[in-house]
Amino acid sequence: MPTSLKLHIILALLLLFAGCKHSVTDTSGEARQTATDIPELPYILEGDYTPDTGVLYKVIVGHDTCFVVVDSINDGQLKGHYYQLVAGSDCVERKEFSRDAHWKKQRQEAIVYLYQEPEFQLVNDSTYCIPHRNVKVTRDVEYGQALGYWCTMPGTEEMSYLEILSDGIFNSIVRTTQSLRMDIYQPDIENIEDYKLPLLMLIHGGGFYVGDKRDSLMSTLCRHFASMGYVAVSINYRLGFLPSKGEIARTGYMALQDAHAAMRYLVDHAGTYGIDTSLIFVGGASAGAITSLNLAFMRDDDRPKYVNNRSWRDLGTIASSGNSSRATFHIKALANMWGAVTSLNMLKNSHTDIISFHGDADQVVPYDNGYPFNDMSIKLGKRMFDRMYGSLPIDKRARELGLISEFHTFPGEGHSLQRHSDGTWNPQNVAFIRNKMTSFFFKEIAGETPVITNDPANPRLFYIDKDGVSEVQWKVEGGFITRYDPYSMEIEVVWDSEAPRHRIYASGLNASPKGPDIQGHGFDIHLDIKLEL
Numbered sequence: 331m332p333t334s335l336k337l338h339i340i341l342a343l344l345l346l347f348a349g350c351k352h353s354v355t356d357t358s359g360e361a362r363q364t365a366t367d368i369p370e371l372p373y374i375l376e377g378d379y380t381p382d383t384g385v386l387y388k389v390i391v392g393h394d395t396c397f398v399v400v401d402s403i404n405d406g407q408l409k410g411h412y413y414q415l416v417a418g419s420d421c422v423e424r425k426e427f428s429r430d431a432h433w434k435k436q437r438q439e440a441i442v443y444l445y446q447e448p449e450f451q452l453v454n455d456s457t458y459c460i461p462h463r464n465v466k467v468t469r470d471v472e473y474g475q476a477l478g479y480w481c482t483m484p485g486t487e488e489m490s491y492l493e494i495l496s497d498g499i500f501n502s503i504v505r506t507t508q509s510l511r512m513d514i515y516q517p518d519i520e521n522i523e524d525y526k527l528p529l530l531m532l533i534h535g536g537g538f539y540v541g542d543k544r545d546s547l548m549s550t551l552c553r554h555f556a557s558m559g560y561v562a563v564s565i566n567y568r569l570g571f572l573p574s575k576g577e578i579a580r581t582g583y584m585a586l587q588d589a590h591a592a593m594r595y596l597v598d599h600a601g602t603y604g605i606d607t608s609l610i611f612v613g614g615a616s617a618g619a620i621t622s623l624n625l626a627f628m629r630d631d632d633r634p635k636y637v638n639n640r641s642w643r644d645l646g647t648i649a650s651s652g653n654s655s656r657a658t659f660h661i662k663a664l665a666n667m668w669g670a671v672t673s674l675n676m677l678k679n680s681h682t683d684i685i686s687f688h689g690d691a692d693q694v695v696p697y698d699n700g701y702p703f704n705d706m707s708i709k710l711g712k713r714m715f716d717r718m719y720g721s722l723p724i725d726k727r728a729r730e731l732g733l734i735s736e737f738h739t740f741p742g743e744g745h746s747l748q749r750h751s752d753g754t755w756n757p758q759n760v761a762f763i764r765n766k767m768t769s770f771f772f773k774e775i776a777g778e779t780p781v782i783t784n785d786p787a788n789p790r791l792f793y794i795d796k797d798g799v800s801e802v803q804w805k806v807e808g809g810f811i812t813r814y815d816p817y818s819m820e821i822e823v824v825w826d827s828e829a830p831r832h833r834i835y836a837s838g839l840n841a842s843p844k845g846p847d848i849q850g851h852g853f854d855i856h857l858d859i860k861l862e863l
Contacts (some may be wrong), residue, residue, distance in 0.1 A: 344663025388443040420789040421827040450805040453852030461557035463517040474510040474652030475593035479570030482542040512565040515556035526606035535616030577635040586624045591652025619669020626661045626682040669717035674727045683734035685770040688721035689743030696720040776851035792822035810833040832859035
């Protein structure tokens with residue numbers, strides 16, 4: 331008998347002498363029977379029939395299963411190790427073996443597999459998750475016109491309020507027709523009009539007095555989201571007021587009207603810019619966050635009392651200014667960066683989910699509730715502003731209403747979280763805010779990420795706990811897949827108790843929210859296993 335066949339028979343017999351006593355039914359593939367000159371020993375190998383060293387084989391004799399590795403072959407003797415399934419356990423034990431040719435006389439029928447896990451490749455779907463495209467910017471697109479003082483003024487949120495007022499006081503005399511403009515950031519792809527991409531509109535801060543659409547935080551976020559496949563827009567809006575409570579409230583309302591006009595313009599030109607109008611997101615910082623919250627939740631019945639008052643010109647409805655568009659829209663989710671609202675009741679007006687960021691030592695916009703600009707004067711704050719409700723009560727009320735609300739508090743930090751207290755750029759905070767926004771908005775687009783679940787009735791069984799997933803691929807670290815059923819999205823696994831880590835990986839596709847005929851977004855997930863030995 332050729333030595334190679336002897337060695338192969340020995341491999342098939344290892345199980346018998348290893349003493350394996352437990353099995354898992356194998357459905358990982360149809361057994362390919364290959365005729366040989368030893369008909370009583372059917373076996374399956376890929377390629378050469380001689381056992382290769384360092385290769386993992388799965389050997390089945392009757393109802394017993396082992397995973398076998400031949401470490402060396404010298405003069406007809408095999409040395410190696412095997413993993414034995416233990417009855418009543420989801421673990422396998424490693425044992426050493428040494429066999430020589432005389433064991434061939436005690437052979438019995440066996441099936442030998444070249445053990446291979448199912449093909450596995452991470453989906454790595456970078457769309458809306460990872461920056462992967464160049465960005466092009468179209469500057470100063472006019473979305474409307476309206477009567478106001480100005481729409482841009484150099485300055486930052488780090489200026490004191492007295493500095494802000496002194497910079498603009500001499501311009502707050504006569505209103506003129508203002509050109510309302512936006513900068514549009516898009517992924518640099520050909521024929522973008524053929525695409526339908528999520529829209530993110532961002533609104534800068536500045537106390538409704540200073541600021542510009544090229545604000546460093548807004549432009550940074552716009553470039554980031556556009557590089558991931560969004561259409562990202564930063565808008566200018568009307569600024570400035572005379573120092574009175576009514577004037578300030580009216581200016582905040584005019585900012586809302588302008589943001590509404592900007593959104594209507596974008597919906598009307600969705601085809602031109604490649605916008606999916608079912609995936610609209612907004613966000614802003616400080617005054618821009620206040621405006622974003624108002625855009626999502628304020629309705630005409632919630633307008634400030636100063637909007638239509640005998641002492642002032644009627645500013646009209648929210649949608650009556652800026653341009654003649656009558657487009658409608660729904661905001662899917664928003665990013666509230668240290669903003670507030672004047673009424674928590676208006677959160678019931680829209681099913682818009684919220685992610686919030688706020689320093690709990692903010693003295694400019696209240697973290698909890700109170701009056702803005704406490705850092706300047708509490709008495710003056712009460713005189714100049716209505717009471718406002720910051721991110722803490724917004725998060726609480728949103729959850730009570732059944733909205734998805736994610737709230738990130740920055741302990742001990744104040745206003746303008748994108749900057750340190752000395753005014754320098756804070757890259758750590760900016761990266762944190764950017765990444766949390768990315769994750770939050772992606773969940774709104776793709777839905778909740780699936781999870782890998784272990785069946786409590788069968789500790790070897792793992793499956794995807796979400797309807798609608800497809801094309802799932804599996805991989806394990808520190809164990810063996812003993813059964814794989816791609817149609818039911820589940821696997822059975824046994825673990826090497828001596829492996830340094832035990833982990834299951836799954837990669838596949840979510841169901842598309844746009845229907846069964848449209849491919850959904852990919853997911854790459856894993857589950858770490860803690861063995862109880």
